[in-house]
Amino acid sequence: MIKSLSFNSHLLVMLGNFGFQNSRRATSHGFLFCLKDQTITKMKKDARLRVDSELDGSLSLRAVPPTLIAAEKEEAKAVLTLFFKKQGLxxxxxxxxxxxxxxxxxxxxSRLHSVHKSRYLVGRELTTLEIRDALIPYLESLLEEHGSMLADVVESFPHPPIKDKPITLVSPPDSAPDSKQVKAVSRVTETSPAGMLRPQVVYLMELGMDLEKIKLITRRFPAFAYYSLEGKxxxxxxxxxxxxxxxxxxPIILGKRPQLCGISLSExxxxxxxxxxxxxxxxxxxAKVIYRFPALLTYSRQxxxxxxxxxxxxxxxSENVGKVLTRCPTIISYSVEDKLHPTAKYFRSxxxxxxxLLLRCPQTFGLSIEANLKPVTQFFIERGYTLEEIxxxxxxYGALYTFSLADNLIPKWDFFLTMDYSKSELVKFPQYFGYSLEERIKPRIALVKKAGVRLLLNQILSLSSRNFENALEKKMQQQLQLTDQV
Known part of the structure; x- marks a missing residue:
């Protein structure tokens, strides 16, 4: 039984519960737009309340800390922003x-407080993933209900939107900075009367993250400014x-993915x-996997x-799948239908x-077929190689297609033409393109020419300095023996 709740507080709890279970039906009957202005004002205040359990099992309301409300608002804004961007805005x-x-x-x-009442009963903050998982399905139901009018629904809430109001997809040239970014940056830079920065900012600076870096992260992800030090x-x-x-x-990991701090460790x-x-x-x-791609831990199991x-x-x-995920965790971020399957089809052609190729160089599958792969293929075709040879x-050598034409392939090809080797040598040893032209290729080729001998391309480049010198000396001795026999 609910005790000592005002009418509007009671209505807020009912609204949250009703919306969670029947959001589509509720919106279709105009339920979201039936409240009067004075009731809305009261609801805004009630949204700052949370449900707590008393000894007799009844429900009472007590104030949620303002900092938690502010953090949840920023998280909700981040989810809504991402949702709108996926719709093309x-x-x-x-x-x-x-x-x-x-x-x-x-x-x-208020929906978060209703959906996750049990979490608030034990005084536990919601994680970023929990907030997202609670809000995205609801936003999707609103999109299905209102279609292109969703932006108007959001702006005019809780009143019905104005029909046929146009939405401009082009940003005005003089658009002001995002207010939530300004507020968030202000939060991380403000000091106490004693001149001290917030504890979480001081902690991050002690880890080696300067204030400018923290501000940059906050501009990109405003919710970061509201994460508690001890809790997140x-x-x-x-x-x-x-x-x-x-x-x-x-600092590098948090700079790449500050959302990690909003995710529950245990759950x-x-x-x-x-x-x-x-x-x-x-x-x-x-340690290496997270450094390479900290976002890995924020993806769904699906x-x-x-x-x-x-x-x-x-x-x-299964063993090689594990190796791919360990060496190149970014492959999880590639779309299977839009990126991985088309790239596999291209390489098979x-x-x-x-x-x-996936095992040796999975990052190749993150390249654009049109902008990266086809130009490299055309480069070798124009120089007389068949598709089979390519x-x-x-x-x-899976990394072959990751190299720049202008900075790598073309200058190394031009030098290769001066080396007096058949182009079939590059089919046998395409790793040639992976060595430094100035520090490895040119110096060793100069030594081979000076010695007047001939070595296989992989002998010249792949051997260590000592083994290369031994191979060169051995070849010179063989050359002398042949000369003496003649």
Whole structure:
């Protein structure tokens, strides 16, 4: 039984529960737009309340800390911004809509309090993933209900939107900075009467992150400014250090993915890592994996499964799947349908061994077919290589297609033409393009020419300095013996 609730407070709880279970039906009956102005004002105040359990099992309301409300609002704004961007709106347009939608943001926060009442009962903050998972389905239901009018629904909430109001997809040239960014940056730079920065800012600076870097992260992800030190930032940092991540790498990791600090260790990060270890990720390499791609830990298990299924489909063993995920965790970010499958099809058209290529150089699958792969293929075709030879080259040296034409392939090809080797040598040893022209190729070729002998291309470049000198000396002795016999 609910005791001592005002009518409007009671209505807020009912609204949250009703919306969570029947959001589509509620919106279709205009339920979201039936409240009077004075009731809305009261609801905004009630949104700052949380449900708490009393000894007799009844429900009462007590104030949520203002800092937590502010953090949840920023998280809700981030989710709504991302949702609008996925619908094709620019950053500026999405920000402009959200800046006019304070009541709707309050409504999203009230939904969080309703959906996750049990979390508030024990005084636990929601993680970024929990907030996203609670709000995205609701926003999708509103999109299905209102279609192109969704932006108007958000702006005019809780009143019905004005029909046929146009939405401009082009940002005005003089658009003002995003207000949430300004507020967030102001928060991380403000000082106490004693001249001290906030504890979380001081902590981050002690880790080696300067204030400008913190401000840059905050502009990109305003919710970061509202993360608590003891509840979110510090536990994640200490966990990373325990994994073996060097302290000097922490600022880089948080700079790449500040959202990590909003994710629960016990309910999200650690279970996700365990799941990935079951897929074959080397648990001893977590420090390197996270440094390479910290966003890995923020993807859903369904996304992991989709990518892993693709790798199995391409013929990789479970052991090699683990190696790919460990060496190139960014492959999880590639779309299977839009990127991985088309790239595999393209390399197969060249006769390349796709499974071998995925194992040796998975980052090749993140390249654009039109902008990166086809120009390299055309480069070798114009120099007389067949598609079969090109396929052999890429199978033997997966990184071949990752090199720049202007800065790598063309100058090294031009020098190769002066070396008096058959172009078939590059089919046998395409790794030639992976060595430094000035520091490796030119100096060693000069020594071979000076000695008046001939070595295989892989002998010249792949051997260590001592082994190269031994091979060169041995070849010179053989040359002398042949001369003496003649």
């Amino acid at each position: 620019s950053n500026a347009v999405a920000a402009r809509i959200i800046n006019k939608s304070e009541l709707f943001i309050d409504h999203l926060v 930032i510090k536990p994640v940092v200490e966990f990373l250090l325990e994994l073996g991540v060097p302290k000097s790498d922490i 999200n990060l650690i279970p996700t890592m365990t799941f990935l270890e079951d897929l074959g990720v080397d648990k001893k390499q977590w 996304k992991f499964k989709t990518t892993v299924d693709f790798l199995y489909e391409m013929g990789l063993s 060249l006769g390349a061994d796709v499974s071998l 396929g052999t080259m890429i199978s033997r």
